[in-house]
Amino acid sequence: MKRTVLYDTHLSLGAKFAPFAGWEMPIQYPAGPIEEHRLVRRSVGLFDTCHMGRIRMQGPGAFQLLDKLLTARLKDLPVGFSRYSLILREDGGVLDDLFVYRLGEEDWFIVVNASNVEKDLAWFQKWASEEGSVQVEDLSSRLGMIALQGPRAIELLSRIAQAENPSLIENVSRPNIGPVRARAFGSEDLFSAQSREDGQDGKAAQGSWTPPERFGWCWVWIGRDGGGRERNSVNPGLEGGDKGRQPREGMRESTGTGRPAREGPREGAKATPGVRCLVGRTGYTGEDGVEIFPPWEDTPAVWNTILAGAKEEGIEAGPAGLAARDSLRFEPGFALYGHELSEDVTPVEASLLWACDLEKSFVGRDAVEKRKTEGPKEKLATFVMEERAVPRAGYPVADETGRTVGRVVTGLYAPTVDAFAGNAFILTDLAGIGKTIYIVVRGALKKARVVKRPLYKPAYRT
Structure with missing residues (x-):
């Protein structure tokens, strides 16, 4: 079983672990998955997504x-x-x-x-x-990945992030990435963003880092008021650097991770404002937020900086596990591979034709066009339980006569709408909004109703 570079950090936070896709991952922390879910909806949650x-x-x-x-x-x-x-x-x-x-x-x-x-x-x-x-x-073993999600996520990151400053990386080779739209980064070129200017109180001046638009990305330094370790931080794999670097003297192995963690600054290194990360304004919770990609060995430092920064700034924040991530992604209607998606499902059944540009040629296009024209035999539908029962993935779906008409692929408690709900692939004629279906729970038919998806639409999407 593999472990991420944040495994020791999760242990110190009291996480409970479970296997997921070959990784030993934090499922929940002491607050519990429902509270973690609600924390992300009202403020900020932090997820370890290094397994991706x-x-x-x-x-x-x-x-x-x-x-x-x-x-x-x-x-x-x-x-x-x-x-x-x-x-x-x-x-x-x-x-x-x-x-x-x-x-x-x-x-x-x-x-x-x-x-x-x-x-x-x-x-x-x-x-x-x-x-x-x-x-x-x-690059999976060389880049970490952290998801910072919630309505105050951008505010928090703005307090601890500095815009890219070319003078800090003048000796680092960079790819020719070309121009980007000025309104996304506030500059003509990605690497020409202004560095942070401190205000009189020592904190970052307002506007020192402008977050990218939704689905945009940029480079930032994550640290607290220039308090980052002194080192030449290069994000491996995404730009130049020693791709095959090995642990050097002065580096130690973090317990259970198998990844090197630096003990201190390199001799002669320049002072930097923290760890250089690629940050994308994306996520999997239905809330605003970012996904952060630091060098693998620096991921714990970034994680700890975020939580410490939240505490200093008075922003409610905390870690969240995979259980909360599942309910958070379900409510806004996001698919999970192995549940709503598989090699036996096409975009037509999964209601993902919006993600397919049928005006171009791509592998599988003709099959999708044919399925669309013929019409699918079954479709993905979201349901809410009308009788007290907990739906689980794999449970059969039946009509009022008990005839099997589908299968549950996601079933859980959805805290934001305070209901037991789920997704199921069911016969197309029963997938209409308002239709009554029955979930077979331990042999008993439990009434449910097909509802419009998504169950939750965050403010940033309105």
């Missing part, structure tokens, strides 16, 4: 290849932004859903599900080998 896959695809022809493999429209995606997409088999079955970030014209960063990293890598490499000029690299 991080892949870079670059080189001449990278755009053309990705445009063929991904269902989303990529030709109008500017450098500095990201987009949700699917990858499909030739028969239209969903191999995975993912987020793709455009680092440059021919430079892409892809975040995939933990359970599909090896499968996705093999799929990308298979097609890239035919192109010859496209490089596919797994």
Whole structure:
């Protein structure tokens, strides 16, 4: 069982662990998943998402290849932004859903599900080998990943983040990432953002870091008022640096992680304002927030800086586990691979045609078009229990006669709407809003009603 670089941190916070996609992950903390869920809805929650896959695809022809493999429209995606997409088999079955970030014209960063990293890598490499000029690299063991989510997440990050300052990284090689839209970063070029200017109280001056638009990304330094460790922080894999670096003297192994953690500054290193991270304004909770990608060994420092910063600034924040993440993603209608999505499901059944640009050619397009024209036999529907019962994934769905008409793929308590609810694939004629269905719970038929999705729509989307 693998462990993330934050494993020791979770232990110190009293987390309970469970296996997930081959990883030993924190399921909940002492506050419990319901309180963690509510914390994210009202303020800020922090998630360890290091188990997810991080892949870079670059080189001449990278755009053309990705445009063929991904269902989303990529030709109008500017450098500095990201987009949700699917990858499909030739028969239209969903191999995975993912987020793709455009680092440059021919430079892409892809975040995939933990359970599909090896499968996705093999799929990308298979097609890239035919192109010859496209490089596919797994960065999962070199980059960490933290999700900072909630209505006050951007406010919190703004208190502890500094905009990129080229003078701090003048000796670091950088990729040619090209221009980005000025309104996203407040500057013509990603690396020309102004550094922070301290106010009289020693805190960051207002406007020192402008967060990107929704689905945008940028580079930031995360630290407290210049109090970061003295080191030349390079984000490995996303720009130049020693790709094959090994632990040096003065470095120790963090218990249970197998990853090096620095004990102190390097001799002769420059003072920096913290850890340099790629930050994307994305998430999986239905709230505003960001996903943060620091160097793997610096991830605990970033995590601790965020929690310490929240305490200093009087912003309610805390860690949240996978149980809360599941209920948080369910309420706004986000799919979870292995539940709402699988290789046996096409975007038509999963109600994800909006993520498919049918005006372009991509792997699986013809199969999707055919299924759309013919109409699916079953569709994904969201339901709310009308009788007291807890629905679980795998439970059968029946009509009033007891005839099996589908199966539950997600079932849980949804704290925001205070109801037991779930998603199920059911026969299309029973999937209409307001239809009555029955969940078979330990042999008994329990009444439920099909409702409009999503159950929760956050303020930033209105």
